[in-house]
Amino acid sequence: MTMNGAYFNNLDQKGLKTALAQIPGSKTTDYILFSLNVASGTSADINFGLTGPVLASDSAATQATTDLLVKVVAEGVSSGACKRVWLSLGGWGSDAFSNIEAILTADGSQNGDLATVLMANFSAIFNQITAIDGVESVGFDLDYEQQSGNLTALVTMTAVTLYTQFQCPLTFCPYQADGPWIAALQAVYAALGVQPVAGINLQTYAGGRYNDPSAWTTDLTNAADTGVADPASFIWPIVSCDTTALPDSTPSQTATALQGWKSAGGSLWATANLPYHGHTLTDYGKAIAGAVA
Known part of the structure; x- marks a missing residue:
């Protein structure tokens, strides 16, 4: 697949009005809804x-869920180009992955009532998005940014659990060194016998500003047993239009960067800041589409 994505954020604040105004006529195909959070290891609420x-x-x-997520996706398929939806899980300040582990392994079992409710809660959101006419697929974007915990183990557990439940595509969203993330790809592939991770949405701003997508591609190419058939088309940089998450990029700068990295996809962080110096979601979607064609 080719990623032409945008992270739809702050939908519970001004971001919803902004998103609904930006969507008509836009060419963004992948709506990444930021973000789902499991805030406690003793509550299954999402x-x-x-x-x-x-x-x-x-x-x-x-x-x-109806007022925020469904409304954006429904607008996206009716007046934009949305065809895939990714439920982003985690983000900066979230301990969602550790909390999911605590719920799944409560009392030494992954079959307790709390774990059952947690997966039912994920299913309730997933099913509402899947039911929107025009949505071709729904998956999860795993944005692990915890300051403690074992990244590889926690991402692997979450990925395997979600894929087992939903048989859906996944993406990884790193901002830090590639070693633990490649190890997670290997562990997921070993556990499942298939690789459900469709690509890596790589942050190139803020904490990930020093990431070199080309270097990630090289390291992935040199890694064994990842289940990734084409590493060159697997790393999808995320660029920012947020002055609090530098470096920021105009659409033309976005196109230049993606072409320089020889990327097969890319995404924008974050729609709540649009229009950005007059540039719209349509402008960024066209820039990404042109750069990765």
């Missing part, structure tokens, strides 16, 4: 972001 609102509780989606 929040939007760090503080809520709650998107799913007691095995059912809440009105917030």
Whole structure:
């Protein structure tokens, strides 16, 4: 697949109005909804972001899922070019992966009531998005940014659990060194016998500003047993239009960067900041499409 993505953020604030205004006529095909959070190891509730609102509780989606996520995706398929949706899990300040592990392994078992409710909550959100006419696939984007914990182990557990439940595509969203992430690819492939991770959304701003997508491609090419058939088309840089997440990029700078990295896909962080110096989601979507064609 070719990634032409955008991270839709702050939907519980001004970001929803901005997103709905930016979508019509845009060419972005992949809507990455930022972000889902499991805020506690003793509660199966799934929040939007760090503080809520709650998107799913007691095995059912809440009105917030309809008002925020469904509304954006429905607009995307009706007046934009949305065909794939990625539910972003984690993000800076979130301990979602450790909390998921705590729930899945409570009392030494992955079959406890809390684990069952957690997966039912994920299913409730997943099913609402899947039911939108025009959506071709729904997957998860794993954005591990915890300051403690074993990245490889926690990402692997989460990836295997989600794929086993949903048989859906996944993406990784790193901002740090590639070794633990490549190890996670290897571990997921070894556990499942297939590689459900479709690509890596690589942050090239803020904490990931020193990432070199070409170097990630080389390291992935040199790694064995990853289940990745074509490393050259697997690394998809994310560029920023946020002055708090530098370096920031205009659409033309985005195209130049993606062409220089010989990227087969790319995404924009983050739609809540649009229009950016007059540039719209349409402008960024066209720039990415032209650069990765």
